[in-house]
Amino acid sequence: VHCQLGACALQLPFPVIGALNGVHLFAGQHAARLRSALSEDAKVVWKVYHERIMLILVAGEEGSTDIHFHNMMDYIFHGMVSIIGLDTIVEMRNVERLKREARLTFSLVDALLFGTELLGPMTHALDVIATSETAMLETLLNAFAEAAESQFACAFIRGRVAAATQGWWELSPFDSVLLSLLVAHHPQSTSQDIPVYLPVASPSTPHRLISLKVTEGFTVALLCESEPSLEDVQRQLLPSVWGGHVDTVTRCVQCYPRSVPPRMAFESTLLGFILVNDETHRCLSSYDPGNSTASAEGSSGAGFSPGQRRLVLTSFYKSTVGSMFPHVQHQKDSAEADLRSTINHQPVETYLCAEEYKCYALHFNFYQLFTLFTSDAPTYSLRSLSYSTLDILTSEPMMGI
DSSP: OOOOOOTTOOOOOHHHHHHHHHHHHHHHHTTOOOOEEEOSSEEEEEEEETTTEEEEEEEEOOSOOHHHHHHHHHHHHHHHHHHHOHHHHHHOSOHHHHHHHHGGGHHHHHIIIIIOOOOHHHHTSEEEOOOTTHHHHHHHHHHHHHHTTOSEEEEEETTEEEEEOHHHHTSOHHHHHHHHHHHHTOTTOSEEEEEEEETTTEEEEEEEEEEEEEETTEEEEEEESSOSOHHHIIIIIHHHHHGGGHHHHHHHHTTTTTTSOTTOOOOTTEEEEEEEETTTTEEEEESOTTOOHHHHTTOOTTSOOHHHHHHHHHHHHHHHBTTTBOOTTSTTOHHHHHHHHTSSSOOOEEEEEOSSEEEEEEEETTEEEEEEEETTSOGGGHHHHHHHHHHHHHSOGGGOO
16 A cells, blocks of 8 residues: 655565565465564564554664564554544555555654654653653643643653653553654644544544643643634643743753753763663653763764764664563563573673673663663673662652653
């Protein structure tokens, strides 16, 4: 029905697409389940949804386990559901109509595949940011939701959740992560009111997603029915609740890109971290925990810009989760269990030393922490430094992780 390409990808000939579909069909007819195949420079992954919709992902081989490719395909499918609804996709009475409807999902699918800084689609956890004003933000947000007669409201700082109502926290990660992407995908919009489906909670009945910019970098969002109107929210509710707290909101925005309150101090050798809570499905990340001026200019102590740090940490995450640590979305997946069963014990820590940096990962209780250090950090100290970082990040309830 549709072939989505990356910016540097070549158009796949129709016979190749047909062959990829045919080999999967052939395997199924012979009681075999074809999950993936590997060539010299690419990996092909198949996944079927609702017994009639097949996604085929062709990607460069980057050392990730199949778990991450299947997880990405889950988000692509659920992302399509969030825009056009499950019934439109599954019933598919008219292929040409489905092709037209699918065009509405292109920008979201592109963001999932190539263009988002959020880690939610990778970790299956909601990206959060911690500020010193979390309690105040929650109070304001609950008042805003009550005024709009909605149980679902959220405050975002650069796409990361700074505060949310209980109803929003209780949404499935598929629902909440995709909502974050939809809000973050239009950073220049002062307001938007779009119909959305919740892939888990409401895949066939649309809701309205209203998002409004309070100040630069700070957005509030509501899930609601036919009322209130966007005009009422924008002209009445927003000024009455948030109008007198612009200074507070501005201070909160300044926590980005560090993503933690200014008073938190870390070891100088720490270049970045990713912290995932498997229980609450929340993810806190920072690629500049020292908030150094040098880092902001793209030249840190290790010569890494924040973007390069993010790339190293996400690559380390993908090479560790699925092969040694369980993936929160696929903990009961038989393929992942088979892969990890090749190890005679359940690893809880691992590390990597490269010429320019060092990485350490630990799995403690329901936390998974991935840290990036300068090459100057002594290898024997990585474990203690990582546990110290975990203690700093989880010791305060206001951190919300």
